[in-house]
Amino acid sequence: MPDARASIQKHYGFDGLADRIMAALLAAGHDTANLTVEMLNLVDQMHFGGLNSTKRQAEALGLVKGMRVLDAGCGIGGSSRYLAHTYGCRIKAIDLTSQLVEAAARLNELCGMDSMITVRQGSVTALPYDDRSFDLVWCQNVSMNVEDKRRMFAEAYRVLVPGGRYAISHAARGPAGAPYYPLPWAREPSYSFLETREEFLELLASVGFTKIDCRNQTSDGSERSPGELAPGTIMGGDMPERQANAARSGKERRLVRMFVIAQRPS
Secondary structure (H helix, E strand, O other): OOOHHHHHHHHHOOOOHHHHHHHHHHHOOOOHHHOOHHHHOOOOOOOOOHHHHHHHHHHOOOOOOOOEEEEEOOOOOHHHHHHHHHHOOEEEEEEOOHHHHHHHHHHHHHOOOOOOEEEEEOOOOOOOOOOOOEEEEEEEOOHHHOOOHHHHHHHHHHHEEEEEEEEEEEEEEOOOOOOOOOEOOEOOHHHOOOOEHHHHHHHHHHOOOEEEEEEEEOOOOOOOOOOOOOOHHHHOOOHHHHHHHHHHHHHOOOEEEEEEEEEOOO
16 A cells, blocks of 8 residues: 555645746736735635635634644645734644645745744644644644544644644545545545544544534535635646545535534633
């Protein structure tokens, strides 16, 4: 069986991502010489639902200025920039893939957000942060690539302060059979790790999380914000096929999309 870590890094590890993003924005008529977070948000929200999904999930959390947030699986940093810019959160961000980390750091610098966001390479199953360091751990469409979710959840619990929250968007395995591949997070099943909704929530509870609020998401993810560029700009020419497979899998109940907020007890 191929090494899952290597497969994940290959899946997301495009070179020259920051340059590709800047070129796409320029081609769409944006003034990239005066780059803003709002401009980047039109292309850097690569996950299901795009910018609208990020907005809805952030609104559900009641974020306040100065909140210490870990973006666990930050990709190119779109959510980090949105949370820092919109809510004044102080962000530490981590991702497994070096090319994504490099792109995130460069884009943060280009739009003037590098003083509020620190990015490093690492794994969500072995977080390089002290105990009780964060008020919120934000994890957006990362967990489908994580086999050892118990360890992932335990690490999030460890770095949260008492009363801190863990916000996760995830696609669980549905009751109608395996999803159709390729998918946005995996071109084949060897590095796609999908439990049922119930198994996922049980794992969260098993490491100590309480007040677990799970909201199923019924949208097909197509209602992107005006002006938002297609994810294929960043994620490769087969992205439309992968998104179509995800939408079909959701409609057929092969995937169940979830947004979960869990709390470390006070």
